[in-house]
Amino acid sequence: MQELSRLPGIGEKSATRLAFHLVRGNRQQIQDLAQALLDVTDKIRLCSSCMTLTEADPCALCTDPRRDAETICVVASPSDLIAIDRGGHFRGRYHVLHGLLSPLEGIGPDDLRIAELIRRLAGTAEVPPVKEVIIATSPSVDGEATAMYIARTLKPLGVKVSRIATGLPVGGELEYSDQATIARALAGRATM
Amino acid sequence: MQELSRLPGIGEKSATRLAFHLVRGNRQQIQDLAQALLDVTDKIRLCSSCMTLTEADPCALCTDPRRDAETICVVASPSDLIAIDRGGHFRGRYHVLHGLLSPLEGIGPDDLRIAELIRRLAGTAEVPPVKEVIIATSPSVDGEATAMYIARTLKPLGVKVSRIATGLPVGGELEYSDQATIARALAGRATM
Numbered sequence: 179m180q181e182l183s184r185l186p187g188i189g190e191k192s193a194t195r196l197a198f199h200l201v202r203g204n205r206q207q208i209q210d211l212a213q214a215l216l217d218v219t220d221k222i223r224l225c226s227s228c229m230t231l232t233e234a235d236p237c238a239l240c241t242d243p244r245r246d247a248e249t250i251c252v253v254a255s256p257s258d259l260i261a262i263d264r265g266g267h268f269r270g271r272y273h274v275l276h277g278l279l280s281p282l283e284g285i286g287p288d289d290l291r292i293a294e295l296i297r298r299l300a301g302t303a304e305v306p307p308v309k310e311v312i313i314a315t316s317p318s319v320d321g322e323a324t325a326m327y328i329a330r331t332l333k334p335l336g337v338k339v340s341r342i343a344t345g346l347p348v349g350g351e352l353e354y355s356d357q358a359t360i361a362r363a364l365a366g367r368a369t370m
Numbered sequence: 371m372q373e374l375s376r377l378p379g380i381g382e383k384s385a386t387r388l389a390f391h392l393v394r395g396n397r398q399q400i401q402d403l404a405q406a407l408l409d410v411t412d413k414i415r416l417c418s419s420c421m422t423l424t425e426a427d428p429c430a431l432c433t434d435p436r437r438d439a440e441t442i443c444v445v446a447s448p449s450d451l452i453a454i455d456r457g458g459h460f461r462g463r464y465h466v467l468h469g470l471l472s473p474l475e476g477i478g479p480d481d482l483r484i485a486e487l488i489r490r491l492a493g494t495a496e497v498p499p500v501k502e503v504i505i506a507t508s509p510s511v512d513g514e515a516t517a518m519y520i521a522r523t524l525k526p527l528g529v530k531v532s533r534i535a536t537g538l539p540v541g542g543e544l545e546y547s548d549q550a551t552i553a554r555a556l557a558g559r560a561t562m
Contacts (some may be wrong), residue, residue, distance in 0.1 A: 251556075253544070254544075255545075257545050258544045258545055261544050261545050261547065261552065262544065262552055262556070264549060265549035265552055265553050267549075267552075267553040267556060267557070268556055312556065312559055313562070314544065314555075314556070315544075316538065316541075316542060316543050316544050317537075317538050317539070317540050317541065317542060318541055318542075318543070325562070326562075329562040333562070338561060339561070339562045340559040340560060340561050340562060341559060341560055341562050342537060342538065342555040342556055342558075342559050343535045343536065343537030343538075343554065343555045343556075343557075343558035343559060343560065344535065344537045344538055344539070344540060344555075345509075345534060345535030345536045345537040345538075345539070345555075345558070346508060346509050346534065346535070346536055346537075346539070347509070347536070347537075347538065347539055347542070347547065347548070347551040348509050348536060348548065348550040348551045348554055349508075349509065349510055349548075349550075350508060350509060350510075350539070351508050351510070352445070352446075352450045352453050352454065352506065352507075352508050353447075353449050353450055353453050355453065355539065356539070356540065356541075357456060357457040357459075358540040358541075359539040359540045360453065360454055360457055360459075361457050361459040362535065362540055363506075363534040363535045363536075363537075364443075364454070364459060364460055364504065364506070364534055364535075365459070365535075366534075366535035366537070366558070366560060367504055367532040367533060367534050367535060368532060368533055368535065368558060369530060369531070369532050370505070370517070370518075370521040370525070370531045370532060370533050
C-alpha cells in the first residue's frame with residue numbers, strides 16, 4: 179500500500195483497494211505486472227536523435243524512411259508527441275524538449291533538450307538538413323515563452339521556424355470562447 | 371403561465387414559479403418589465419448598414435468615426451458580434467448574417483444578409499470602399515460552409531477575404547485537444 183500510494187493520483191484509499199485486488203488476484207497477473215515495471219527501467223531510454231522514450235535507439239519515428247526528415251515538430255513531452263501523431267496528419271519528425279521554460283519552477287533553457295535540437299539542424303551523412311522547425315508547445319504562458327525562446331535561438335541559424343495556430347477549436351462556438359482566444363483567432367487570421 | 375412557457379428554456383415548472391413571483395411582486399416592477407417588452411418590439415430594428423440589432427439607424431458601431439470602415443468582420447449573429455467586440459481588440463466594423471448556411475435546415479444564401487454585405491463593399495460618399503472582409507463564423511460545419519461560400523462570392527469582386535484562425539485555444543493543452551483541432555493548428559501554422 180505504501181509503495182502504491184506514491185504513484186500520482188493514487189491516494190491512501192485507492193492504494194488499499196489496489197493492494198487487496200492484487201493480493202486476491204492470480205499470481206501470474208502480478209508477476210506480469212512486476213516484470214513490466216522492471217522492463218520499463220531496464221529497456222526504455224531516450225532516442226539519441228529526437229529524445230522521445232523508446233526501446234530501440236534511434237526510435238522507430240527517426241528511422242521511418244517515409245517520414246520527412248526536413249521538418250521537425252517540437253513538443254514538450256512524449257505524451258504530446260503521441261497526441262499529435264495519433265491524428266496521422268503530420269508526416270515529419272519530432273523533437274521532445276522534456277519540459278517547458280518556467281522561471282517560477284526554476285526551469286531554464288539548459289534543463290530542456292534544446293542543445294540536442296540545434297545539433298540536429300545541420301543533418302548528418304544519412305539525414306538531410308532541417309528546413310522547418312514547427313514549435314508545437316501548448317498556448318499556455320510557459321508554452322509561449324518556450325516557443326519564443328526557441329524561435330530566437332534558431333532563426334539566426336537560418337532555419338524556418340513556425341508556430342502552430344492558436345484560435346477557436348474545431349466545433350467551438352464564438353459566443354462561448356474566451357476573449358484571449360478570440361483576440362488570437364482574429365490576429366492569426368489567414369487569407370482565404 | 372402559458373405565455374411564459376413559450377420562452378426558450380422555460381418549461382411548465384419554471385413558468386409556474388415565474389408567474390407566482392410576478393403576481394406576488396410589486397406592481398411597478400411588472401409594469402417596467404411589460405414596458406421593456408413593448409419597447410423591444412417598437413424600438414429595436416436592424417441597422418440598415420451592418421444588420422445588427424439597434425435602436426438608432428445606422429447603429430453606434432457604424433457611425434463611430436474611430437472605427438476603421440475599410441475592414442469588416444462578418445459574424446453569424448448579434449451575440450457573436452458582442453462576443454468579439456467585448457474584447458476591444460477589433461477596431462473595424464461588423465456585418466451580421468443572421469444565420470449560417472444549412473442545407474439540412476433549408477437555409478440558403480438568400481436567407482442570409484449576404485446581398486447587404488456585397489452592397490457595402492464599394493463604399494458610399496461618406497464611407498470608403500472595403501479593403502478586407504474577415505469571416506468570423508464559428509469553425510463548425512455550417513460556419514465553415516458559410517465562410518467558403520462568402521469567400522467564393524466576394525473574392526471575384528476584388529476584396530481581400532480572410533478567415534479567423536482555428537487552433538488550440540489560449541491555455542489549452544495539446545494532450546487534451548481533439549485530433550481535428552490539432553490537425554488544423556498544424557496546417558494553419560505561422561512563421562515566427
